[in-house]
Amino acid sequence: MSVETASARLQRLLAMVPWIAAQDGPTLDEVGQRFGISQEQLADDLAVMWLVGLPPYTPDALIDVVQEGDRVWIHFAEVFAQPQRLTPDQAVALLSAGASVLALPGADADGVLAKGVAKLAAVLGVDADQVLDVDLGGSDPEILDALRRAVREHRRVHLDYWSYGRDTRTERDVDPYLVHAEDGALYLLAHCHRAGGERRFRVDRINRAVLLDETFEPPVEAAAPARVFQADADDPRVTLRLAPEARWVLDAYPIEGRTELEGGGVEVTMAIAAEPWLARLLVNLGPHVEVVDAPDELRDAGRRAAERVLARYR
Amino acid sequence: MSADKLERLLNLTALLLDTPRPLTAEQIRDQLEAYPDEQASFRRAFERDKAELRAMGIPIEVSDLTDHMPAVEGYRIPREEYALRDPGLEADELAALHLAASAVQVEGVSATAGLLKLGGLVGAGQDLGVHVAPLPADPNLPRLFAAVAGRHPVTFGYRGEPRTVDPYRLEFQRGRWYLTGYDHDREDERNFRLDRVEGEVAVTDGPRFEPPSTAVPGQARGAWELGAEPPVQARLRIDGPGARWAVQHLGPDKVVEQLGDAVVAELPVTNRAAFRSFVLSFLEHAEVLEPPELRAEVVEWLEAQA
Numbered sequence: 001m002s003v004e005t006a007s008a009r010l011q012r013l014l015a016m017v018p019w020i021a022a023q024d025g026p027t028l029d030e031v032g033q034r035f036g037i038s039q040e041q042l043a044d045d046l047a048v049m050w051l052v053g054l055p056p057y058t059p060d061a062l063i064d065v066v067q068e069g070d071r072v073w074i075h076f077a078e079v080f081a082q083p084q085r086l087t088p089d090q091a092v093a094l095l096s097a098g099a100s101v102l103a104l105p106g107a108d109a110d111g112v113l114a115k116g117v118a119k120l121a122a123v124l125g126v127d128a129d130q131v132l133d134v135d136l137g138g139s140d141p142e143i144l145d146a147l148r149r150a151v152r153e154h155r156r157v158h159l160d161y162w163s164y165g166r167d168t169r170t171e172r173d174v175d176p177y178l179v180h181a182e183d184g185a186l187y188l189l190a191h192c193h194r195a196g197g198e199r200r201f202r203v204d205r206i207n208r209a210v211l212l213d214e215t216f217e218p219p220v221e222a223a224a225p226a227r228v229f230q231a232d233a234d235d236p237r238v239t240l241r242l243a244p245e246a247r248w249v250l251d252a253y254p255i256e257g258r259t260e261l262e263g264g265g266v267e268v269t270m271a272i273a274a275e276p277w278l279a280r281l282l283v284n285l286g287p288h289v290e291v292v293d294a295p296d297e298l299r300d301a302g303r304r305a306a307e308r309v310l311a312r313y314r
Numbered sequence: 315m316s317a318d319k320l321e322r323l324l325n326l327t328a329l330l331l332d333t334p335r336p337l338t339a340e341q342i343r344d345q346l347e348a349y350p351d352e353q354a355s356f357r358r359a360f361e362r363d364k365a366e367l368r369a370m371g372i373p374i375e376v377s378d379l380t381d382h383m384p385a386v387e388g389y390r391i392p393r394e395e396y397a398l399r400d401p402g403l404e405a406d407e408l409a410a411l412h413l414a415a416s417a418v419q420v421e422g423v424s425a426t427a428g429l430l431k432l433g434g435l436v437g438a439g440q441d442l443g444v445h446v447a448p449l450p451a452d453p454n455l456p457r458l459f460a461a462v463a464g465r466h467p468v469t470f471g472y473r474g475e476p477r478t479v480d481p482y483r484l485e486f487q488r489g490r491w492y493l494t495g496y497d498h499d500r501e502d503e504r505n506f507r508l509d510r511v512e513g514e515v516a517v518t519d520g521p522r523f524e525p526p527s528t529a530v531p532g533q534a535r536g537a538w539e540l541g542a543e544p545p546v547q548a549r550l551r552i553d554g555p556g557a558r559w560a561v562q563h564l565g566p567d568k569v570v571e572q573l574g575d576a577v578v579a580e581l582p583v584t585n586r587a588a589f590r591s592f593v594l595s596f597l598e599h600a601e602v603l604e605p606p607e608l609r610a611e612v613v614e615w616l617e618a619q620a
Contacts, residue, residue, distance in 0.1 A: 007370045008427070010323055015430035034434030036426065048317055052324040054332050055345040079328045082397035083431040087371035088456035090428030091463070096449060096486070097418040097425060098411060104444060113414060116407030120432070123399045126463045130525070134418075134486040136446060140562055148443035162555045167597060169555035182447040183489030207558040276597060283594050286615055306619040308598040313613050 012037070013045055017063070017080045025071040046072065054079060091124050092132075100134040100181075106141030137186035139203040146209045147188055150176045154215045157190075160208035161201055167276035169207070170194070175216040179203065191216075235271040238278060239293035242266050246288040249281070267292060279305035322348040326363055327372065331396060336377050336388025364389075372396060398431055409437025417442040421451035452491050452508040454515040458484060461515070465522040467498070471512035475499070479506070480523040496523070505540065536564070538592055541585025548583045548608050551576065554599030578603070590615060 016035050020026060032042045046065050053062035053076070064075040086094070098117035101107060108114065121128035150157045157176055162169050174190035181187070186203035237256070242249055244264035249255075257269035272278045275298060282289055282302025291299055325346055330337070339360055343349045349356045364374055373395040379388040403411070412435055415425035429435055454470070461468045462481045469478050479495040482503075486492075491508040538548075552560045553576035561569055564579050571578035583589045590612055593600050602609045 006319075007366060010320060010366075011370055011427050012430055013320075013324065014327070015427075015434075019433060034436060035430055036435050044317075048320050048324070051321045052328060054328055057325075057347070079332050082393075082400070084370075084372065084396060085398045086428050086431060088460040088463075089423045090425060090431075092456050092459045093420050093423045093425035094411060094415055094428045095459075096420050097414040100418040100446065100449070100486075101414040101442065111410070112404070112406045113410035116403055116411045119401040119403055119407065120411070123401045124463055130483065131462045132459070132484050134449070135488075136418075136444075138563065144444075152441075152443060162559055164556070167555060167599075179444045180447070181444055184487060185489075186444070204562060205556075205559050280595055280597060283597070283616070283619065284591050286619055303619055305597055306616045309594065310613065310616045310620055312598060312601045313609065313616075 009045070011084070013049070014080065015083045016045065017049060017074055017077055018083045020072060021074040021077045021081065025068070025073045027070050028067075028072055029070065031072060049074070086124065091120075094120060095124075095128060095132050096134050099128065099132050100136050103133070103135055105139045105144045135184060136181040137184055137204065139186050139206075143206050143209045144179070144186065144203060146211055147176055147179050147203065147206075150209075150211055151179060154218055156212040156214040156216055158208075158210040158212055159201065159206055162205040162207060163274075164202070164205060165273040165277040167274075173212065174199070174201070175218075177218055232271070235273060236295045236298060237269055238272055238291060238295075238298060239267060239269045241290040241292050242268060242285070243288040246285045249285070253281075272298065275301050276305075278302075283309065318348075322346070323363055323367065327367060327391065330374065330389060330391040331393055333390050336375070336379060336390045338379060338382065338386050338388055342389065401432065403432060405436060408433050412437055413442065417444070418446045419448045420455070421448045423451060423456070449486055450489075450491070450509075454508055454511055455484070455491060457515050457517060458493060458508070461517050464517075465525060467518045467520055467523055468495075468515050469518060470515045472506055472510060474512075477506075478518070479504070482526055496526075502542075536581065536588075536592065538581060538583045538585050538589035541583075541588065543584050543586060545582055545584050546605055546608065548581050548589060548602060549604040550579050550581060550593060550600060551603055552579065552596055552600045553577075554596065556596050556599060560596070583608070586611065 012035055016031065019034070020031060028039060028042060032039055035042075037045070046067070049063055049065050051062070055061065063077045063080075064073075066073040066075065095117065098113060098120070102109065102114055102117065117128050121131075126132075147157065149155070154175075156173055158171065158173050160169065160171055172192055172194035174188070174192045176188055176190040178189040179186060180189055180200075188201045188203055188206070190199060190201065191197070192199040239257075240249075241261070242265055247264075247266060249268065250258070250266065253270060255268045255270055259267040261267060278298055279301045282291070283305050289302075291302070294301075325348060326342070329342065329346060337345070339357070342360070343356055349359055368374055373391060375390055375392055375395075377388050377390075378385045408429075411432070412429055415429060419425070426435070458468065458481055460466075462484060465480075467478055467480050469476060471477070476499075478498040479493070480498070481493055481495040483494040484491065485494065493506045493508060493511075494503065495506070496502070497504040549570075557575045557577050560579065561572070561577055564581070568579045568581060569577050570580050581589070586608065589608070593602055593612060602612050
């Protein structure tokens with residue numbers, strides 16, 4: 001038998017008793033399913049309720065549990081007529097989940113979930129839109145919709161994609177396994193026929209997604225990898241000296257090595273997926289960064305990029 | 315938990331909910347008949363039970379009963395603080411909440427116990443079509459939510475300084491939790507990253523604050539709007555591979571012109587450094603058109619590097 005925490009069982013009973021009492025003899029099956037327990041657990045729970053009531057605990061002062069065939073009634077449970085209020089963490093969990101799904105591109109702002117969230121927020125004394133907002137990541141709703149459909153129907157998709165790291169726009173066919181939300185962005189996990197392997201695409205960088213007629217066999221288990229960016233062993237490494245103003249880089253990107261410097265600066269080593277990615281970082285940091293060590297072809301990436309951008313302004 | 319203990323906790327909850335007047339520990343022992351007679355072991359068991367009920371969020375109110383000599387503590391559970399007001403959820407609304415809670419979890423926080431209180435787990439087995447990584451937990455999140463809902467000011471340490479804040483809004487953006495609120499020390503609205511809050515948030519028992527009369531914009535704006543500099547309207551041209559993304563990211567209302575894959579957008583800027591970062595993230599595929607001083611700032615920034 002699995003060990004159930006003490007309060008989990010008590011909390012379940014304090015929720016289940018009012019519910020059964022408010023119905024007219026639900027089936028034991030339905031009660032078990034609703035409250036997520038087996039028929040054995042349910043029998044144990046109901047047996048405990050036989051002994052619960054108010055002083056002087058004579059039969060007429062106890063809660064009355066009646067079982068007839070496959071149905072159950074609870075009478076004389078006025079003291080437990082209402083379930084217990086939601087705790088703050090339960091409220092946060094439910095409202096965050098609701099807000100997340102409602103924030104997905106294309107969600108129905110007037111649908112049943114929106115109504116449910118609004119009713120729940122009202123009893124918590126808040127306006128759901130005003131106090132809690134979750135953004136799982138942006139996307140064109142039509143593109144997201146096409147990708148979900150492609151995953152469901154195992155359809156191949158043609159993508160027009162902006163590779164941010166390489167700063168290029170490419171066309172490719174992919175077999176999509178999974179749409180995945182992590183760290184505030186939506187990703188498509190797919191087998192890419194252009195690259196010949198599994199790749200991850202940010203949904204907001206997909207310019208166009210066209211469902212093709214070809215179908216594919218999805219892998220048995222398409223699990224979302226643990227980290228969004230995984231450096232390859234043969235990606236080039238650079239070492240940068242960051243001024244205190246540039247310390248945000250430590251939070252924003254995966255760092256492989258760091259040395260604190262006097263005066264609040266820090267020296268970091270990081271993997272570079274492609275030159276445009278490094279160029280952006282260097283141009284953005286400007287005087288707050290110095291390249292300490294890099295492969296020759298990357299050493300001047302920042303200066304070269306700055307000159308290219310400047311050319312537009314002259 | 316043994317059935318005996320479960321039964322005792324249920325009976326204790328019923329007794330304290332039902333009593334019109336606070337009960338002393340002795341009265342509870344005499345009525346409940348479930349505790350040991352010996353005084354010290356009774357007190358230990360009673361204290362443990364109270365702690366367990368409180369940990370589940372059951373509000374046990376303690377008051378001094380002055381009609382006893384000497385005064386003793388009395389206990390009851392005020393029904394109005396215990397009971398959930400029925401939200402009146404329809405079956406399909408409860409099912410939609412269940413589906414959402416199955417798809418999106420906050421790390422370490424279970425929505426299941428909350429769903430049971432709302433009427434149980436119904437309509438499972440659907441698929442949202444998006445796999446969502448659990449949202450990171452923050453130890454202060456539930457307490458801050460309670461403070462937002464109860465309109466209680468909070469105090470906490472942030473960047474080495476104590477802050478007193480009227481908490482307006484919690485947001486999960488770009489993978490992080492943020493609090494937006496009125497900072498009493500700065501006398502202005504501020505955003506705080508929850509993972510940078512130092513230690514535990516304390517909820518003050520001072521007067522409740524008035525919520526803002528207009529919507530709090532919070533984090534769901536461009537970084538170039540999160541600043542206190544004099545506002546300027548910037549005009550920006552973006553072309554190249556990221557232009558389509560920019561339209562989607564900025565929102566169509568910011569785009570004033572679209573020529574093939576090139577777009578011109580107008581943005582309100584109150585944080586020039588953040589605006590410059592955004593422009594430069596497109597490298598040579600973007601250009602500040604107006605105003606001249608913002609254009610000059612970008613040129614100056616680049617000339618120092620070229």
